[in-house]
Amino acid sequence: MKEILPIDIIIPTMNRIIALRRTLDRITKSDKYPNKVIIVDQTQDNKKRQEISNMLRDEFEILNIEYIFQKNPSLTKARNIGFKASESEIIICMDDDVDVENNTISNVYEIMKNSKISMIAGIDKNDINEDKKINIASNMGYVFYKKSFLKRNIGHVTKSTFGRFPVNFEGNIHTEWAMGFFFVIRKPLVEVWNLQWDEKLISYAYAEDLDFSYQYYLNSKKNGYSCIMSDKVIVTHLATREWRISSKKETFMLIINRLYLNYKLFKSPFARLSYEWSNIGILLERVLHKDNYKDFLDLWYISYKYRKQIKSGEIPYYLID
Template sequence: MEENIRTSIIICTRNRREILLRICNSIVSQTYTNYEIIIVDSSDKEKITHVDLEVIFGKTKFINIIYSEPGLTKQRNIGIKAAKGELFFFFDDDLILEDDFLEDMVKVFKDNNDYFGGMGAMTDIKVATFKTKLYTRALRFFLLRHGYGNGKFRKSGFPGFPHGKKMFLDTEVLSGGITAYKKEVFDEFEFDEHFSAYSYMEDIDFSRRVSKKYKLFYNPRAKAEHRHAAGGRGNYFENRRMYMYNHRYIFEKNFPQILSNKLAHFWSIIGLYVFATWDWKKAMTAIKGYNKGLRDYRKATHK
C-alpha cells in the first residue's frame, strides 16, 4: 500500500444530529489526516447539513453527505459505492475516537499486506466482577456470545468478540461500528440488505463471510469510547425478535449444517430463553420477542 493511504470514513446515522457532531469533533482531532468523510443520513428530522459540518471541519470538498432511506446495511452499501479511498472505515455515530485511532489502524495495514480488515478497541468495557464472570461462564456453557471472547466463531453461530483483550489478535469476528476494510474486499462482498432497519448482527454476518477468505485483526492500540445512545434499536420486544430471527438466519446462511453444529445452535437458543430470566422485569417481553422471531423466521423460510 502507498505510504500515505487515503481513507474513507463512512458513518451511517438516523435522527442523532448532536451525537453525530460529537464523533465529527473526534475525527477532526485525528493525527492521521488523509481521509474523506461520507455521512449517509436517513433522518426524517434534523438532517445533517454541510453548514453543520463546516463549523467543525471548515470548508472542504472531502465531506460527502448522502440522504437515504433507513436501513443500516443499505446505508453502508450506499457509502461504499461513494467512497474513493483505499481503506474504508465504518464508525457508529455514537463513538468518540482517541486522537491516534486512524494512525494506529492504518499502520497495521501498511506494515502487513496480509490483513484485509480489522477493528479497534472499545475503552468502555467494564471490569469483570464476580457476578459478571459467573454470567460469562454460563454464557459459554450455552455457546452464546460474550464480551471477552477469543475472536473466533462458535459452532452455535455466535461470535466471541475480542472486546477487552489487551493483545493484538488475528480474529474472525469484527464489531461493525469500529472496523476498517481494504477497498478490494468490496469488489467481492457487500453488506446483506436482508438485515433491515437497525440490522442487528449484520457485522457478524459480514465478518464471517470475509474471514473465510481474508485475514482480519483486532488492534487494542486503536481506541474509541462507545457512548451508547438511546434510540435506534427499537423497543425491547422488537430488539429480541430481531436478535432471534437474525441468529437463525446467520447460522443457516454461514455455517455447515452438520449435526454437531445444529445441536450447538439449538442449545444456544435454549440458552437465550434461560438468560431471558436474568432480568425478570423484562423476561416475558424477551420470551415473547424470541417466540415471534422464531415464528417469523419459520414463515420466511417456508414460503
C-alpha cells in the first residue's frame, strides 16, 4: 500500500470522460496517494454521466473518490462544492486534463510542511519547454500592460486584470496568483479569510482562478505567509479539446469577466485605463493575425453598453447563450 497523505484533490469536470480517465490514471501512478479525490461532475447528458460514474467505480477503486453531481454547470460553483466536501488541510485544485508527475503530490506535501507557505502555483511543463527569450509578442505585452516589466521575475497580476508567470521557473519563485489548472491552498486559511470562488462568474468562468488566488495572495501577504511557484511542482496541462466552449464565448469572457474583476479587485482610475489600453493591444494582435477581431469589437462595445450592470456583478451572459 502506498502512503496516504493529508491532501484532498478537487477536480471539476464536464463531458470529459477521456481526459478525466487519463488525469486519474496519472494520480494512481503517484508515489504517494491523496487522502481523497473529489470529482464534481457537471455533465448534463444522463448516459454520459452514468458512463463517468461507472468509470470511477470500476477503474479507480484504488483511490478514495467522492463523486458529486452538480445540476447547474458552473466552474466556480463546482470549486465551492468540492471545497466544502474536502477534509484535509492541504487542498489541490486542478483541472480534469492534467498529467501529474510521479512525485508531484509528495513534493506538494514536503513544501507545505513549511507552515509559512500558504499557496503553491503549479507550473506547466509546456511553459518550461518554451523559448525564454523576449520576442515581439512579449514586447507588445509590456507595451500594452498585459504584463509588467518591473515584475517580470515573479508571478504577477496587472492592473489590466491579467495574470502572468515569471520569465523563468528555477527554484521557488514569489507569485501573486495561480492558474486554475493546478494550485495548492490551505483550507483553514480559506475559511478564516472567508474566501470563495465568485459564483457571479458562471460556465467556464474565465479568470475565476485569478480572482480567487489574487485575493488569497493579498490575505497571505497581510498575514505573513508566502505564495510561491516551485520547480518541484510541475504538471502538464493538456488543454484538451474534448469539450470546449465557443470562441465567441471565450472572447466575451476575456472582455466582460475581466472588466467585472477590474472593478472588483482594483479601485483606481489607473486600473480602468490599463484595462482599456490592454484591450487595444489585444485588438491590434487580432487584426495583425486576422483572428476574428470583429467579435472582439462587438463584445467590447457590449462592455460599454452594459458597464454599470457589469460593475455590479450582473454579467449579461444571456447575450451569448
